[in-house]
Amino acid sequence: xxxxxxxxxxxxxxxxxxxxxxxxxxxxxxxxxxxxxxxxxxxxxxxxxxxxxxxxxxxxxxxxxxxxxxxxxxxxxxxxxxxxxxxxxxxxxxxxxxxxxxxxxxxxxxxxxxxxxxxxxxxxxxxxxxxxxxxxxxxxxxxxxxxxxxxxxxxxxxxxxxxxxxxxxxxxxxxxxxxxxxxxxxxxxxxxxxxxxxxxxxxxxxxxxxxxxxxxxxxxxxxxxxxxxxxxxxxxxxxxxxxxxxxxxxxxxxxxxxxxxxxxxxxxxxxxxxxxxxxxxxxxxxxxxxxxxxxxxxxxxxxxxxxxxxxxxxxxxxxxxxxxxxxxxxxxxxxxxxxxxxxxxxxxxxxxxxxxxxxxxxxxxxxxxxxxxxxxxxxxxxxxxxxxxxxxxxxxxxxxxxxxxxxxxxxxxxxxxxxxxxxxxxxxxxxxxxxxxxxxxxxxxxxxxx
Numbered sequence: 242x243x244x245x246x247x248x249x250x251x252x253x254x255x256x257x258x259x260x261x262x263x264x265x266x267x268x269x270x271x272x273x274x275x276x277x278x279x280x281x282x283x284x285x286x287x288x289x290x291x292x293x294x295x296x297x298x299x300x301x302x303x304x305x306x307x308x309x310x311x312x313x314x315x316x317x318x319x320x321x322x323x324x325x326x327x328x329x330x331x332x333x334x335x336x337x338x339x340x341x342x343x344x345x346x347x348x349x350x351x352x353x354x355x356x357x358x359x360x361x362x363x364x365x366x367x368x369x370x371x372x373x374x375x376x377x378x379x380x381x382x383x384x385x386x387x388x389x390x391x392x393x394x395x396x397x398x399x400x401x402x403x404x405x406x407x408x409x410x411x412x413x414x415x416x417x418x419x420x421x422x423x424x425x426x427x428x429x430x431x432x433x434x435x436x437x438x439x440x441x442x443x444x445x446x447x448x449x450x451x452x453x454x455x456x457x458x459x460x461x462x463x464x465x466x467x468x469x470x471x472x473x474x475x476x477x478x479x480x481x482x483x484x485x486x487x488x489x490x491x492x493x494x495x496x497x498x499x500x501x502x503x504x505x506x507x508x509x510x511x512x513x514x515x516x517x518x519x520x521x522x523x524x525x526x527x528x529x530x531x532x533x534x535x536x537x538x539x540x541x542x543x544x545x546x547x548x549x550x551x552x553x554x555x556x557x558x559x560x561x562x563x564x565x566x567x568x569x570x571x572x573x574x575x576x577x578x579x580x581x582x583x584x585x586x587x588x589x590x591x592x593x594x595x596x597x598x599x600x601x602x603x604x605x606x607x608x609x610x611x612x613x614x615x616x617x618x619x620x621x622x623x624x625x626x627x628x629x630x631x632x633x634x635x636x637x638x639x640x641x642x643x644x645x646x647x648x649x650x651x652x653x654x655x656x657x658x659x660x661x662x663x664x665x666x667x668x669x670x671x672x673x674x675x676x677x678x679x680x681x682x683x684x685x686x687x688x689x690x691x
Contacts, residue, residue, distance in 0.1 A: 359547030376410025589635030
């Protein structure tokens with residue numbers, strides 16, 4: 242029977258799950274295994290993503306020393322095995338003669354990349370789950386059960402960055418995220434927003450900025466049952482955070498972002514409120530969204546800005562032209578790109594004769610007119626040689642292009658269809674070279690399609 246056992250896992254519940262299982266299968270060492278967990282012995286490790294008192298980082302050097310210390314025969318339980326295959330390859334120890342993989346899950350290899358948010362120690366997947374469509378609003382409704390299941394599948398696939406906002410469905414998206422991450426909170430980098438509020442009443446002059454109206458289904462700039470106001474006064478931010486924590490069923494937010502900017506509130510006042518929330522432990526990092534370069538600089542002058550979230554795609558490169566991307570590079574600010582697939586337009590799979598639902602905003606958007614879709618599809622077809630070289634779909638190539646533009650880039654993808662999860666994850670595996678991106682530009686210049 243086994244006299245020594247090394248347990249390696251990413252998350253606390255993985256460790257316990259395998260302890261429970263192998264303890265029953267291997268009764269002669271069950272006591273030893275439980276002791277490793279209970280008494281935090283040196284043979285039980287979890288990397289930095291875990292939580293709990295006995296967590297510590299696993300490095301190839303540390304693992305190699307521990308295995309050498311145990312001596313042969315060294316038997317290992319490897320929780321979520323695929324996540325650690327590269328680590329074991331780097332260790333390369335002859336004393337490790339048996340590998341026992343996680344009993345409870347199908348082993349599927351993932352190559353998700355993770356990058357720190359700003360200068361924090363928060364490591365977020367470069368592919369993030371964008372939950373705007375899951376609010377239902379503007380997208381023709383949502384199947385709540387399917388939405389929760391899709392988020393959970395994305396987490397299992399290695400996507401730990403979940404981005405949401407109170408604006409999305411008037412809190413509906415946050416509620417669904419809260420349900421989806423129950424029991425998984427320690428596996429998620431939870432990002433939400435503040436500063437865009439729903440109201441059924443007109444606000445007094447000087448209190449926030451009217452963004453648009455909506456009847457609850459589609460936006461309007463003329464009238465509607467609801468008004469959406471941009472408002473970033475400190476007392477409002479504090480109130481919003483409490484509501485978000487309630488909907489998300491958590492006691493902290495990893496990244497809080499200002500959703501839209503409010504000209505009636507000085508950025509220094511907004512930043513003071515955010516810094517206080519960080520000091521209180523209710524948020525771990527601060528982000529902006531939809532800013533100009535001047536506004537981004539004001540945030541930096543008033544405190545520590547960790548990220549900004551902006552519209553960025555192969556078709557829309559405003560952030561390159563207005564200096565926001567350059568400013569992020571200079572200040573080491575993470576960049577979260579949204580609408581990088583242009584709501585499906587850059588997937589190459591939209592039929593020009595697609596019929597969108599009455600409550601789907603794309604039905605009324607010029608960007609999705611039949612001739613526009615046909616023109617974009619024809620332009621995307623020119624990328625076939627590059628796609629085939631890397632084995633990528635059009636969507637994957639478009640995401641890889643955005644990720645390759647900046648070393649601190651993350652891309653948020655709306656994934657109502659769970660089949661899109663693995664496809665999006667694959668985009669994180671293929672960094673494009675500067676030469677390849679120049680070739681893409683020569684094949685398809687966005688300026689030529691309007």
